[in-house]
Amino acid sequence: MKTILKSYFLLAILFGAKVFxxxxxxxxxxxxxxxxxxxxxxxxxxxxxxxxxxxxxxxxxxxxxxxxxxxxxxxxxxxxxxxxxxxxxxxxxxxxxxxxxxxxxxxxxxxxxxxxxxxxxxxxxxxxxxxxxxxxxxxxxxxxxxxxxxxxxxxxxxxxxxxxxxxxxxxxxxxxxxxxxxxxxxxxxxxxxxxxxxxxxxxxDKNAVSDNLCGTCGPNKNENKFNPCSVKKTETKNNPCNPCAVKKDMKKDNPCNPCAMKKSDKKENPCSPKKK
Incomplete structure (x- = not known):
């Protein structure tokens, strides 16, 4: 439990600004x-x-x-x-x-x-x-x-x-x-x-892709190069939210990466059943 709380605290520090x-x-x-x-x-x-x-x-x-x-x-x-x-x-x-x-x-x-x-x-x-x-x-x-x-x-x-x-x-x-x-x-x-x-x-904010950390498959996905569903996804190889990133298999803890472990458990994941 302590480990989970510690991990959550660190994530809040790292991503807090974007979450809100x-x-x-x-x-x-x-x-x-x-x-x-x-x-x-x-x-x-x-x-x-x-x-x-x-x-x-x-x-x-x-x-x-x-x-x-x-x-x-x-x-x-x-x-x-x-x-x-x-x-x-x-x-x-x-x-x-x-x-x-x-x-x-x-x-x-x-x-x-x-x-x-x-x-x-x-x-x-x-x-x-x-x-x-x-x-x-x-x-x-x-x-x-x-x-x-x-x-x-x-x-x-x-x-x-x-x-x-x-x-x-x-x-x-x-x-x-x-x-x-x-x-x-x-x-x-x-x-x-x-x-x-x-x-x-x-x-x-309705024109935005999503309010989650990486932004999944929103209505304007093709206009957002940082969207995993974007037609320009191959141009952003260093984007951690990009499923085509060259290091995607190294980002197993990234909730936005469709190649992450337990992807179906993470609602922020573009491969999740709960994606928008």
């Missing part, structure tokens, strides 16, 4: 999830929209500072400013070079300065998101002021999308030169060196 975390995923087909940018120069103001926002956030609603993780990504090719020729220029090699660097991405690594550590139904939480922002092949550490709001599933929230929801609104500024983007002399005064970026999205 919820995974929220954006519906990429919902055009209301988007990013905007503004360049306010002396001779011209440019308002741009980037659609097709993709985001996944893992966060502990009881303590949002406890190892939050996430990624928000937009396609540079989807930039729209209202002038087609200008859009082509922004995507060109002279500017953002979408052919070589097709995405802009923010990777969440931490949270600080939060107005509350807990997410409660309908309460807005202001916080500073810590992470890495990448664009034009350059990655830099940044801090992003944001507002997070959690909504439990209800008839009202279902009108937007099923599931418990995480609504995120964030805004931050970047300098183009910090990311290797040089403003051509011909447009000096028309493009500001500093650009404001704003993101707004609604993510749902």
């Amino acid at each position: 975390a919820q995974t929220f995923v954006v519906d990429t087909k919902d055009a209301r999830n988007q990013a905007q940018f503004v360049s306010d120069a002396p001779f011209e103001k440019i308002n741009g929209l980037v659609s097709g926002l993709d985001a996944t956030v893992m966060i502990n609603s009881k303590d949002i500072t406890q190892k939050p993780m996430g990624k928000v990504k937009v396609a540079i090719t989807s930039i729209k400013t209202g002038i087609d020729l200008r859009d082509e220029h922004l995507r060109s090699e002279m500017w953002l070079n979408s052919g070589k660097y097709p995405y802009a991405e923010f990777q969440l690594t931490g949270i600080k300065n939060q107005s509350s550590k807990t997410l409660t139904d309908g309460q807005k939480v202001k916080a500073t998101l810590l992470g890495k922002f990448s664009v034009h092949g350059v990655t830099k550490d940044i801090e992003v002021p944001a507002t997070l709001t959690y909504f439990k599933e209800s008839e009202k929230t279902k009108a937007r999308t099923p599931g418990n929801l995480l609504v995120a609104n964030a805004s931050f500024n970047i300098k183009l030169s910090d990311y290797g983007v040089k403003i051509p002399d011909m447009v000096v005064g028309k493009v500001n060196e500093e650009v404001q970026i704003t993101t707004n999205f609604v993510a749902s």
Whole structure:
């Protein structure tokens, strides 16, 4: 009994953060999830929209500072400013070079300065998101002021999308030169060196694969490379949740491994009769 309790305690330490975390995923087909940018120069103001926002956030609603993780990504090719020729220029090699660097991405690594550590139904939480922002092949550490709001599933929230929801609104500024983007002399005064970026999205835990440690065969399995049922499973050989991992036979104590001993006794196991 002591051995069992000791093992359970160790597992709680190792996996506690993920056990209590919820995974929220954006519906990429919902055009209301988007990013905007503004360049306010002396001779011209440019308002741009980037659609097709993709985001996944893992966060502990009881303590949002406890190892939050996430990624928000937009396609540079989807930039729209209202002038087609200008859009082509922004995507060109002279500017953002979408052919070589097709995405802009923010990777969440931490949270600080939060107005509350807990997410409660309908309460807005202001916080500073810590992470890495990448664009034009350059990655830099940044801090992003944001507002997070959690909504439990209800008839009202279902009108937007099923599931418990995480609504995120964030805004931050970047300098183009910090990311290797040089403003051509011909447009000096028309493009500001500093650009404001704003993101707004609604993510749902129903879009996530699963709340268990590894995530088994959820509805979006083919979109999640860490899902054992994913079509990309062979690309993640070092993923301990992957049944095709090269060392799968060495992970007998991994409850998410279908090759583990007593797999049928473990409800988290994708081979278990109780899988979702």
